Amino acid sequence: MSEFQKIINEVKKVVNGKDRAIVITLLAILANGNILIEDIPGVGKTTMAIAFSKALGLNYGRVQFTPDTLPSDITGYVVYDKESGKMIYNKGAIFCNLFLADELNRTSSRTQAALLEAMEEQQVTVEGRSYRLENPFSVIATQNPVGASGTQLLPDSQTDRFTVRISMGYPDENAECQMLLNRSNRNPLDDVECIVSKEQLLEMQKQVNQVFVHEEMAKYIVSLVSFTRSNRYFLRGASPRATLSLTDMAKAVAFADSRDYIVPRDVHNVFTSTLNHRVILSSEAVSQKITVEQVLKDIIKNVKRPRI
Numbered sequence: 001m002s003e004f005q006k007i008i009n010e011v012k013k014v015v016n017g018k019d020r021a022i023v024i025t026l027l028a029i030l031a032n033g034n035i036l037i038e039d040i041p042g043v044g045k046t047t048m049a050i051a052f053s054k055a056l057g058l059n060y061g062r063v064q065f066t067p068d069t070l071p072s073d074i075t076g077y078v079v080y081d082k083e084s085g086k087m088i089y090n091k092g093a094i095f096c097n098l099f100l101a102d103e104l105n106r107t108s109s110r111t112q113a114a115l116l117e118a119m120e121e122q123q124v125t126v127e128g129r130s131y132r133l134e135n136p137f138s139v140i141a142t143q144n145p146v147g148a149s150g151t152q153l154l155p156d157s158q159t160d161r162f163t164v165r166i167s168m169g170y171p172d173e174n175a176e177c178q179m180l181l182n183r184s185n186r187n188p189l190d191d192v193e194c195i196v197s198k199e200q201l202l203e204m205q206k207q208v209n210q211v212f213v214h215e216e217m218a219k220y221i222v223s224l225v226s227f228t229r230s231n232r233y234f235l236r237g238a239s240p241r242a243t244l245s246l247t248d249m250a251k252a253v254a255f256a257d258s259r260d261y262i263v264p265r266d267v268h269n270v271f272t273s274t275l276n277h278r279v280i281l282s283s284e285a286v287s288q289k290i291t292v293e294q295v296l297k298d299i300i301k302n303v304k305r306p307r308i
Contacts (some may be wrong), residue, residue, distance in 0.1 A: 017175025
């Protein structure tokens with residue numbers, strides 16, 4: 001059994017019936033990306049993040065975002081030390097390997113923006129000085145559905161920095177029953193074992209980065225993303241950053257499949273999860289009750305696949 005599947009199995013000990021969400025999350029971590037989970041409270045978003053931190057041997061940090069959460073709670077702050085007579089930097093919660101931004105859309109835009117530099121450049125800047133974050137580093141952010149009490153939209157510049165967006169949804173009856181039995185006399189998180197060390201995860205990420213992308217596959221990925229920009233059902237298409245994220249995710253799929261090159265099906269497997277939060281439906285699509293997922297599936301069907 002591969003290390004990839006072993007990690008999946010450990011997380012499945014505590015998250016029942018959500019195999020697709022678990023796989024996409026692990027692929028994004030292997031691609032050195034960030035994950036946005038949009039769902040109602042209580043479906044296991046935080047539990048899944050904790051399970052991944054244990055299975056991957058990562059230092060775990062968490063902030064429960066509220067309207068009064070400050071940027072300094074995330075990035076840290078500088079204070080004057082009376083004994084030494086120097087300004088001392090106190091690190092914020094972001095200094096970890098896996099950072100859970102819980103209910104990110106409940107806080108102010110200023111505090112949301114404190115994550116932007118960390119997500120893009122893996123560093124934070126406080127009082128004009130930059131501090132590097134430890135590798136590996138990924139953000140798992142959760143947000144309640146738009147319109148829920150006390151929430152506000154994330155800015156487009158921030159959602160575009162998330163490699164994927166997933167939704168866990170309610171478990172089916174069998175999965176919920178299994179969850180109930182698993183928690184009847186113990187916490188299943190206590191049973192999650194560490195499968196790989198941080199050093200091993202970094203090596204896995206390195207191997208993902210080295211997966212070969214043929215020129216024809218590069219053209220195919222660009223064509224898929226470009227099609228979102230000319231589609232009449234999208235008011236706004238995906239950005240060039242989406243092209244990079246889609247390529248990275250396809251590499252992770254190939255790695256999980258024990259290949260060192262990507263093929264079209266690798267792209268198809270992660271296309272919707274990587275682009276669904278980067279596009280905006282047109283009024284025509286909304287009036288016809290057409291979903292983002294439907295349009296993205298049509299794009300896969302209509303763009304000619306390369307012969308690899």
